[in-house]
Amino acid sequence: MSWLTDPFATGLQQRALLEVLLLGAACGPLGVWIASFRQAYAAESMAHAMLPGLVLASFAGVPLVAGAAGGVLLAAGLVGVAGRDERIGADTGVAIAVTGLFGAGTVLALASDAPARLQEVLFGDLLGAGDGDLVAAAGLAALIAAGLLAFHRRLALAAFDSASARGLGGDPGRAALVVLVLIALGTLVAVQGLGNLLVVALLVAPGAAALQLARRLVAALLVAAGLACAAGVAGLVASYHLDLAAGASVAGCAVALYAVSTIRSSATGGSGGAVSRSKASRWPISSKPVRTRSR
Amino acid sequence: MLRVAGLSAAYGDGPPVITGVDFTAEAGRIVALIGPNGGGKSTLLRAVRGEIALRTGVVEAPRAASVPQSDRSRLDFPVSAYDVALMGAYERTPWYRPIAHGDRVAATGALERVGLADRANALFGTLSGGQRQRVMIARALVQDAPLLLLDEPFAGVDARSGARIESLLLALRDEGRTILVATHDVNQARRFDRVLCIHGRQIAYGPPADALTAETLQQTYGGELIMLPGGAQAVAVDHHAH
Numbered sequence: 001m002s003w004l005t006d007p008f009a010t011g012l013q014q015r016a017l018l019e020v021l022l023l024g025a026a027c028g029p030l031g032v033w034i035a036s037f038r039q040a041y042a043a044e045s046m047a048h049a050m051l052p053g054l055v056l057a058s059f060a061g062v063p064l065v066a067g068a069a070g071g072v073l074l075a076a077g078l079v080g081v082a083g084r085d086e087r088i089g090a091d092t093g094v095a096i097a098v099t100g101l102f103g104a105g106t107v108l109a110l111a112s113d114a115p116a117r118l119q120e121v122l123f124g125d126l127l128g129a130g131d132g133d134l135v136a137a138a139g140l141a142a143l144i145a146a147g148l149l150a151f152h153r154r155l156a157l158a159a160f161d162s163a164s165a166r167g168l169g170g171d172p173g174r175a176a177l178v179v180l181v182l183i184a185l186g187t188l189v190a191v192q193g194l195g196n197l198l199v200v201a202l203l204v205a206p207g208a209a210a211l212q213l214a215r216r217l218v219a220a221l222l223v224a225a226g227l228a229c230a231a232g233v234a235g236l237v238a239s240y241h242l243d244l245a246a247g248a249s250v251a252g253c254a255v256a257l258y259a260v261s262t263i264r265s266s267a268t269g270g271s272g273g274a275v276s277r278s279k280a281s282r283w284p285i286s287s288k289p290v291r292t293r294s295r
Numbered sequence: 296m297l298r299v300a301g302l303s304a305a306y307g308d309g310p311p312v313i314t315g316v317d318f319t320a321e322a323g324r325i326v327a328l329i330g331p332n333g334g335g336k337s338t339l340l341r342a343v344r345g346e347i348a349l350r351t352g353v354v355e356a357p358r359a360a361s362v363p364q365s366d367r368s369r370l371d372f373p374v375s376a377y378d379v380a381l382m383g384a385y386e387r388t389p390w391y392r393p394i395a396h397g398d399r400v401a402a403t404g405a406l407e408r409v410g411l412a413d414r415a416n417a418l419f420g421t422l423s424g425g426q427r428q429r430v431m432i433a434r435a436l437v438q439d440a441p442l443l444l445l446d447e448p449f450a451g452v453d454a455r456s457g458a459r460i461e462s463l464l465l466a467l468r469d470e471g472r473t474i475l476v477a478t479h480d481v482n483q484a485r486r487f488d489r490v491l492c493i494h495g496r497q498i499a500y501g502p503p504a505d506a507l508t509a510e511t512l513q514q515t516y517g518g519e520l521i522m523l524p525g526g527a528q529a530v531a532v533d534h535h536a537h
Contacts, residue, residue, distance in 0.1 A: 036372065153385045160379070161368040167344060167361045168438070169386030215418060217373045 007240035016126045016193075019137055020232025020250060023190050023202060026141035028228030029148055029221040030186045031207020033179050036159040040208075041091070042079075043183045044200045049075030049098045050187065051105025051196055054121040059108070064121065065136045068191045072184045075101055124195030124247035126236070133192045140189040144182055148221075151178050156217060194247045201251035202228055209261035227257050296322050297343070297442055297473050302352035304342040311350055312338040318491055318500040322441065325464060325474040327484035327503075330493040331516050336477040339493060340444050343475065357473075359442040360435035364450060365427035370420035376430045377415040380405050383437025398437065405433035410459060425456025432463065443467065445476040449483070461486075481507065 008017050034043050053071020057064050078101065082093035109118040120128065129137075148155075155178065157170030165172050183203065190199040210224035235250030242249075296319065303314035313335035320326045330336050341347050343354055344361060360383070383405070384398035406415050409429035414422065419430060428448050435443055445464075449457045461483065468474055468488070476487070484490045490506040492498040492515040499511040 036369075150390050153382075153388070153390065156374070157382060157385060159369065160372045160374060160382075161363065163367045164361055164363045166346065167359070168382055168434075211371075211373065215373055216375065217378070220373050 003241065004237060007237050012127055013236070013240075015129050015131075015134060016236055016246065017233065018134060019126060019129045019193050020236060021229050022134075022137045022141045023193055024206070024227075024229030024232045025225050026144040026189055027186050027202045028206040028210070028224035028226070030144060030182055031202075031204055031228070032210055032217075032220050032224050033148075033155055033159070033207070034183060034204055035208045035211055036155075037176060037179045039176075039179055039183065040200075040204045041094070042180060043187070043203045045079060045094050045098045046072055046075055046180075046184055047187050047191070047196050047199045047203075049079065049101040050191070051102050051121070052108060053105075054191065054196060055105050055108040055118070058115050058118075058121060061115075063132060063136065064192050065133065065140075065188055068188050068196075071101075071105075072187060076180070076184060120195065122195045122197050123245060124191065124193045124198055126193040126246040126250065129192060137189050137192065140185050144185050144189070147178065147182050147185070151175070155179070194251060198247050198251040201254045202231065205254040205258040206231060209258040212261045212265040227261075228254065231257055296320065296355075296357070297326075297475065298353075298355040299343065300353050302339075302342060302354065303350040304338055304347055305350050306338075306347065313342075313493060313495060313497075314350075315496045316352070316491075316493065317497060318489075320473050320475065320489060322473050323468060323471045324488045325468040325476065326489040326491055327487040328475055328477040328491050328493065329479070329481060329484050329515065330498075334494040334515070336493065337446055340446055340475070340477060343444060357441040359444050360438035360440035362428070362431045362435050362443065362445040362448055364446055364448075365424065365431050366451065368419070368427075368431075372419070374419050375416050376406060376411055376419055376422065376426075376433075377402055379419050379430050380415075380433040380437055383434040383439075386438070401437050401439070402433070405436035406430070408436060409433045409463060423453070423456070425452040425460075428452055428460065429456065429463075432460065436467075441472055443472055443474045443476075445474070447477050447479065449478055449480060481512065 008014050034040055050068050050071025053067040053069070053074060054064055055067070056070070057067020060067075075098070078097040079094050082097035083090040085093045088096075109121065154165075154170045155175050157165040157168050158172040158175035162172040162175075165175070186203050187196075187199055190202055194202060206228035207220075207224045209227055210220045214220035214223045231254035232250050235253040236246060238244060238253065239246040239249035298319045299316050302316040303311045305311045316339060318326075328336050328339065338347070340361070342349060343356055344359055345354070345356075380402040381394060381398065384394055384401065388394055388398070403412070403415065406412050409432050411426060411429055411433065414426065419427060422430065432445075432448070443464075448460050452460065464474055464476060475491075478484055485503040485507060487503065489501060490503050491500045492506060492511050494515045494517070498514045499506040499508075
């Protein structure tokens with residue numbers, strides 16, 4: 001078992017372990033809602049668009065999470081404004097805003113007097129997590145968990161049947177907003193460890209995999225948390241033994257778990273997940289008969 | 296009781312989709328809402344639910360439970376028939392409380408009532424169209440509202456499920472509920488208590504014998520109407536395409 005314990009021998013490594021477990025517990029279940037609300041693009045946009053905030057934080061020497069918070073606020077504002085331009089459509093508007101922000105962040109990061117932390121900003125630094133980072137991650141993870149618990153039923157109503165949600169005590173517009181806010185919080189938790197390029201993997205892959213494996217909603221949320229934590233631990237172990245970058249290994253493991261669950265789900269005809277993918281993609285088409293009855 | 300007076304409704308600043316709707320449905324009455332596609336049936340149901348602002352008129356309605364067309368829901372969402380029925384209790388359950396035992400019993404009872412007790416644990420997406428529609432009705436039963444609004448519950452449903460839904464609606468009517476049900480089937484409408492014909496405006500309202508005449512059907516369906524020889528039977532040809 002030393003191959004499993006060796007990677008966590010030092011305090012540095014143990015802090016990294018704690019960090020990935022916190023990330024997994026928060027981001028995994030959130031991913032189920034990101035997939036259910038079809039918000040993966042928003043998650044990716046927000047993560048990429050906060051680059052200027054991260055770079056400015058590293059200029060100023062403040063914790064990355066502070067810069068990320070500012071960056072996410074700026075990104076959310078711009079994405080909101082750009083997404084409203086109906087002439088070009090929301091997706092195009094968001095894409096322009098996001099690449100604009102990412103470009104601005106890159107220009108800042110490549111300036112001659114920039115601190116040499118661009119790599120950390122882009123790809124994260126799991127093994128560099130300090131006590132402050134851990135406390136911030138724990139606080140944000142607790143906030144996400146509280147949000148998921150408080151809004152669980154309302155999210156389920158809106159995700160399952162948004163047209164009738166209002167009559168059942170839900171509000172689809174507000175539910176979508178809650179998911180966006182939680183994505184912003186999830187991005188903040190994960191950016192220290194995974195950087196703004198890799199954070200999306202942990203936000204999206206375990207949740208999508210869990211939806212293929214679990215048959216019920218609560219089970220999917222728990223499986224997603226388990227998969228995300230497993231990806232975190234496996235990534236750290238792989239990074240130690242194979243001498244790979246820690247954040248990239250975690251992201252790679254998350255994606256690998258998704259690939260395995262997809263293969264398993266298609267091999268078993270999708271019987272593991274709620275409904276086989278082939279059936280789900282065959283979107284329900286009303287088959288009203290032509291009426292020619294006489295009585 | 297459901298009272299609608301002088302109602303016209305529109306989406307945003309657009310032209311009214313329906314105007315001049317005036318009717319009263321007493322408790323214990325089942326009202327068939329008929330009209331062509333795009334004639335304003337769904338818009339009227341939304342106006343009664345309070346989902347769109349009225350241009351003119353008033354709606355006096357008790358608490359309502361809605362049964363949507365089941366093909367509007369997500370079939371790949373991981374919920375069972377029982378989970379969906381239980382959603383009818385969400386509105387009265389604060390987020391920090393678990394669902395009450397009584398509501399769980401009600402959800403099981405509602406599934407029994409729609410004839411799906413043995414499918415309670417089946418995933419919603421694996422049920423047939425008629426079964427899904429019945430689960431949606433079970434959800435409305437758990438809401439336990441005096442007014443039921445159903446948007447074409449017979450569309451895309453096999454004959455057996457259709458007959459089952461119809462007799463269930465009649466039983467719910469006999470419990471004193473008011474039921475407004477949009478349907479495409481003129482002959483089915485003849486079996487209900489009242490018929491409301493709309494096509495952009497109210498064409499007729501009353502008992503089937505009065506509201507379903509050759510003239511009102513012609514006005515309601517226009518060119519989509521085929522008069523069959525050998526009687527006053529008229530049939531609406533459905534060009535529906537979602």
